[in-house]
Amino acid sequence: MIRFLCSESSTHRRVGIGKTTIETIERLALETGLSLWGAIGEGIQRQLLAGRTVVALKAFRDLIQDGRAMLAGTPRRTTG
Secondary structure (H helix, E strand, O other): OEEEEEEEOOEEEEEEEOHHHHHHHHHHHHHHOOOHHHHHHHHHHOOOOOHHHHHHHHHHHHHHHHHHHHHHOOOOOOOO
16 A cells, blocks of 8 residues: 655645555556556546546656656646
8 A cells, every 4th residue: 555645735635545556557557568657647547447546646646746846856747
């Protein structure tokens, strides 16, 4: 299980990505030849998972993209 805190207007909420979601992303990656990161994006775009799971994956993806942008010293472009 992946857990992290996501800040929204001074409110913190915990978002978890469980074993079933990870297995689904792994299966999608194997079936499409994408990396796990690419499979996360594909799963979000095609909404292949339950709504709450898509929200959790978007939050995880945004967290990683924000961290990458911070390390690079550039603002992150929002993709929605």
